[in-house]
Amino acid sequence: MKNFIKGLIVASLVVTGLMAKETKTVEATQGVQDVQVIVADNKDGKITPASIEKVFEKKGFYITANNNMNSPFTKRYKKTGYDVFNLYVVHKPNLALALIKKYPQMALFTPLSMSIYTKKGDKTISVSSMTLHGISKITKVPEDDKDLIKLSEEVKAALKEALPNGKFEKLTYKIAKPDAPLVATFKMEMDSKPAELDDDKEDLQAEIEGELESQGFVVAGFNTLAEDFKEKGYDAYDFFDVYSICKIAVAYTVSKTHPNMGAYAPCSFYMYKKKGDKTVHMGWASVVNWISSLDIKDKESKDALLNAQKKFEDIIKEATED
Numbered sequence: 001m002k003n004f005i006k007g008l009i010v011a012s013l014v015v016t017g018l019m020a021k022e023t024k025t026v027e028a029t030q031g032v033q034d035v036q037v038i039v040a041d042n043k044d045g046k047i048t049p050a051s052i053e054k055v056f057e058k059k060g061f062y063i064t065a066n067n068n069m070n071s072p073f074t075k076r077y078k079k080t081g082y083d084v085f086n087l088y089v090v091h092k093p094n095l096a097l098a099l100i101k102k103y104p105q106m107a108l109f110t111p112l113s114m115s116i117y118t119k120k121g122d123k124t125i126s127v128s129s130m131t132l133h134g135i136s137k138i139t140k141v142p143e144d145d146k147d148l149i150k151l152s153e154e155v156k157a158a159l160k161e162a163l164p165n166g167k168f169e170k171l172t173y174k175i176a177k178p179d180a181p182l183v184a185t186f187k188m189e190m191d192s193k194p195a196e197l198d199d200d201k202e203d204l205q206a207e208i209e210g211e212l213e214s215q216g217f218v219v220a221g222f223n224t225l226a227e228d229f230k231e232k233g234y235d236a237y238d239f240f241d242v243y244s245i246c247k248i249a250v251a252y253t254v255s256k257t258h259p260n261m262g263a264y265a266p267c268s269f270y271m272y273k274k275k276g277d278k279t280v281h282m283g284w285a286s287v288v289n290w291i292s293s294l295d296i297k298d299k300e301s302k303d304a305l306l307n308a309q310k311k312f313e314d315i316i317k318e319a320t321e322d
Contacts, residue, residue, distance in 0.1 A: 033171045034134030034293035035263040038159050040166035042118065042125040047163055049086040049116045052127065055162035056090050059154065064089035064111045064221035064244055065266065069255070072248050084118040084125065085255060087262050089221050089244050092154065093228050098147040100225065101234065105139045106148075107242050107270035108183065108285050111223060112155065115255070115262020127159055127166075128260035134293060138182050138285050173295040178288045184313065185283040188320045190273060201239055204319060205271070211315040212245065217308075220244045220266040240272035245284075245312075253304040258294045269312075282316065 040047060053066050066088050073080040091111035099106040114129045132152035136143040143149075160166065192200040209219060221244035226237040244266035254261045269284040287305040290296060296305070 032133050032175075033131050034137060034175060034289070035128055035260050036131045037126050037128045037169045037260050038163055038166040039124050039126045039169060040163035041123065043123045047125045049084065049088065052088070052116060052162040056158050059158045059161075060092065060094075061154075061158065062091040062093060062111075064091050064223060067220060069248075069251060073252050076248065077252055081120055081256060082117050082259070083120055083122070084116060085259065086116040087220065087246065087251065087266060088114040088116050088127075089266060090114070090155075091223060092151060093232075095147055095151045095154070096225065097229050097232055097234060099141060099145070099151070100229075100240075101236075102145070102147075103139060103141045104240075104270075104272060104281070105183070105283065106135075106141055107225070107240070107272070108139050108268055108283065109135050110225065110242055110268065110270075111221065111244060113244070113262055113264060113266055113268070115259055115265075117255075117259040117262075119259070125163065126259070127163065128263045129155060129159070130263050134263075138289060176292045176295065178292045180286065180288045182286055182289055183283055184286050184309075185281065186316055186320065187282075188280045189278050190280050191278055197238055201273075205241070207319045208315060211319060212312075215311045215315065216247055216249060217312070218246050218248060218266075220246045226272070236274055238273045238275055241270070243269045243271075245269050247308050250304045250308045254290070254294075254296070254301045257298060257301065258290075258296060260294060261290060264290050264293075284312070 049066055049068070053063055057063060066086055069085045069087055070080045070082060073085070089111045096106070096110045100110065109130060112130060114127055116125065116127050118125050132143060132148060135141065135152075136148065141148050190200060212219065223242045224240075225242060226240040229235070229237065229240070246266040251261070251265055264285065267284055269282070271280060271282045273280045287309045290305055291302060296302060
């Protein structure tokens with residue numbers, strides 16, 4: 001690629017058959033959910049993606065995306081099993097800063113993804129989101145971290161207000177033990193001069209974005225966290241960007257049997273470089289999380305997820321080669 005990139009180090013591989021079977025894995029906690037689903041009666045149809053969004057905005061969340069997926073589903077596949085199916089992405093700037101100062105890997109869930117859905121003919125509405133336990137398991141942010149607890153509590157409070165008669169479902173299956181690393185991370189060296197840094201970063205991102213588009217991925221959102229942090233008096237990064245990335249074919253395939261997949265999609269892909277450091281860090285949560293936490297067993301969904309993961313990994317490798 002460009003000569004300012006000195007090299008790429010694969011810190012952990014994703015679920016593509018490239019990983020060694022002996023890789024240490026995380027034990028799932030029996031009876032503890034990684035993904036939570038709140039379900040509310042909605043016979044009168046008053047609870048909508050728009051009304052849910054208003055509650056979150058009122059509570060200080062920034063809405064990155066609230067996309068009606070039935071539109072692309074019906075356009076491309078001529079059918080959908082849902083009266084409502086939205087992929088919803090929210091961001092709480094103050095808590096994001098507090099958490100990322102301590103744990104940059106919290107960017108894996110900054111912003112947070114959710115799905116809002118009603119199956120055809122149903123009179124209920126559901127919202128899926130990550131639990132505190134699920135976020136902690138993947139990011140390694142301790143479950144007793146006060147800012148993670150506060151974020152979890154604020155998400156739950158917003159959901160309960162948005163779905164006033166809603167109840168959180170109980171786990172009805174055992175979370176599978178992951179057979180591969182939960183997070184894929186990459187490191188590369190960027191030797192840019194200060195005056196060239198922005199252009200070099202934009203060149204790298206333009207190449208990645210172009211390849212993502214060519215492979216059927218959609219950038220559903222883009223958060224420039226370093227700029228947000230700088231406005232709040234924290235200027236530790238040359239850049240810290242997070243993409244919300246979705247692949248329509250994967251969302252459609254998996255959502256047919258697992259509408260709660262929106263807790264993981266759009267996926268957050270982060271890219272950051274600290275001031276005074278030449279290393280660029282990148283990472284995203286592997287699809288092994290979907291398969292494990294959502295109890296995905298059908299071959300069609302697994303194949304779609306693993307294929308997308310392989311393509312994504314190949315794009316990052318190609319874009320960061322010398």
